[in-house]
Amino acid sequence: MNGFKRNASGGFGINTKTVTAISLILVFSFILSSCGTGDTGADNGKLTIYTSFYVMYDFATKIGGDKVNVINMVPAGMEPHDWEPSPKDIAGLSGADLFIYSGAGMEGWVDKIVEAVNNKNLVVVETSKGITLRESSHSHAHEDGEANTGHFGDEYQYDPHVWLDPKNAKMQMKAIKDALVQVDGKNSGYYEENYNYYAAKLDELDRKYREAAKTFSRKEIVVAHAAYGYLCSAYGIEQIALDSITGGEPTGSRMKEIIDYIREHDIRAIFYDGISSSKTVDAIAAETGIRVAVLSAVEGLSAEDLKAGKDYFSIMEENLRALSEALQQGE
């Protein structure tokens, strides 16, 4: 507060001029900082890619390798459904070459952000385009072609978690590869090579799942949220969800239904995604005496998981182990 000295007549030293000067400086710096940097990301010769959330980040990094700089928008530990981009994010996007997102309602904010960005050269990739979408278990009929917004299950018709089926993941990787080739043709060989490598890995993952599924003695899993539709339908599993709408606890009668179901079908584990609160599944597990297990929807990774070097593949392998434990033999 040292601008506030009293002057001889007893008034404060700060006068209108100073106030105006300070305000103008603040206003200008604000305007300047919110202007796009305008550089087209060719700082170190790498392409600048913005991805919406973790899975896209992982795929983009794998395909793009050391030719790209990938920036993930949804921070570690946050759920992509809840996240909203800030003006800073929009500004950053203006300086990007590629924007990669999943689509099918996963990122409700995409339309807004793409409109707001003033970069005609930005290539926007909706990786789920072309994938056959499943309806979400709580689909509401849309009245008038309302834009698909926000939360999965909220007003939403389709289950957006397409990448949980390795075959879909392959299509998404292909979309990314195609976009990279389009933007950076001279490295297309590099991108093709990476794509083929990971496509093979995905095929291998799919094979492992199919083999394991043959040994499952049960076909039902009880889950906190119905996020695993693609995974389940690919391998003949049925998901019984506590509540298919994210956020908000289930009602008492739903809890009872699930508990009864668990007891009647001798279910041994209840799954949740590992990042939301496990309170409800803990309560059900405590009452029925079963285990709580993690079945990740690979939506977001915590900072520790990232440090530990986990990625889509390692998590899907973990998922497979968890499923096998719950569904294989052993009465």
Added chain:
Amino acid sequence: MPEIFQYDFMINAFIVGILIAIIIPCIGTVVVLRRLSIMGDALSHISLAGVAAGLVFGINPILSAVVFAVIASLSIEKIRSKIPKYGEISTAVMMSFGIGLAAILSGFVSSANFNSFLFGSLMAINRFEKYLVICLAVVVLTVFILMYRALFYITFDEESARLAGIPVKTITIVFTVLTAVTISVSSRVVGTLVVSSMMVLPVAVSMQIAKSYKQTVVFSVLFSVFFVVSGLIFSFYLDLKPGGTIVMTGVISLVITLLAGKIPGSGRRKIALRGDD
């Protein structure tokens, strides 16, 4: 034994719900009669901000909610006693601060977690919460019973109370802290939106029929327990969210008692008529 009681999670909901239903109107009667209902709202919102802060910084959200609420309540009380003119507006400012801060912080926190503090988590009470509520109930009831007479006097006529030698300042501070703790802990269980209603509705219904202060307190506890128990039962059999059902039961009850009061000859009058000398 009816179906509803065959499930642990419902029994926990009843235990915790009933305990909270007992203590909230004890606080609520004093708050409403001191014309401080807005304080209840303000503290719920501040608790929410506290929860958000706790979730963001990795501190137990109930603890941070309590800390925020206690600090806020003591500040409001201090302003009220020093500058009574600003008492109401400072409470309103505090409430807005709570809402604003909660909204900002909610951007950094998963909405599912956050929502569970708004709407409560009655269906998934864990051990920690159960024991916390039991301890809270014991403390609040004990203190309330001990301070019952003093609170009555202070609420009715603060100036006389002071002259009569009652330690008004101390009691007010203790009560304020108790209010803050009750609201913040209860918010975890029934949700901030429900807590404010539970402070006011049972008292409002009780005042329709009570014929003394003691009756006001007792009836508001009874009504509150009734709202919670029937709310839980309705929500279970009608597949509705428990928090909202409890509040709606209260609202419907209030409307019924108000209407019943209008029936001529029922002997119940809302408007106090002055008797003869």
Added chain:
Amino acid sequence: MHVLEVENLSFAYGENYILKDVSFTVEKGDFVGIIGPNGSGKSTLVKLMLKILTPESGKIRILGEDIRKFGEWSKIGYISQKANSFNSDFPATVNEIVGASLLASNGIFRRKPPDFSERVYNALKKVGMQDYGNKLIGRLSGGQQQRVFIARVLVAEPEIMILDEPTVGIDSKSEEALYCLLARLNEELGITIIMVTHDIGEISVHANKLICLGENGFTVHDTADPDSDRIISAIYGFSVNMQNRRCRNCDCMKRAGCD
């Protein structure tokens, strides 16, 4: 021992001296009226007597003790102006209100005294409200409520009763009854009464001492003094009609030897 001693009392709100060097004494059994035009500091004087305010200068002694050290406040009963404007929806019964006062004077955290109900009843009887024990305070008339507040004070067995404009908002019939009641308490129970009022006529009948506060000072004198009419008119700036003491048509006054 004087029951109340005020010596050179001065009090200012900001720069405004509302009381300057006021001095007077009150003896046991006095019925004192504090009168004066609006803004003359009557309520301020009362608040100083109750230690709600602190004086700029001067001394106050209550029951022989310096007010700053005085601790037996249950001996002082106070009926504030606000008693008329409390929240009338407040769901308290007459018994609860009087009872609370008894419990407070006994020690609010102590056990209830064994003769609790009896004492509450008796206090109500003294003011003629013993049949209203279970009634809600909000349902009573202004006069009745005022009597309950007096009972509230009585139950603590005070030596002094200080009232701040207790007749505001009360119809004249109740007002008369109130004065009679106070006079009776004063004469039969020996309670010293100090009352702030606007009504010079009424108070001069019952009071034996009048303290008149004004812009230019204050006067204290016996109501029996024939000069009082002139002196007080001077302070008020207009003629006040003081009636002769003890000449009112009231039962209690008849007992006291009124014509």
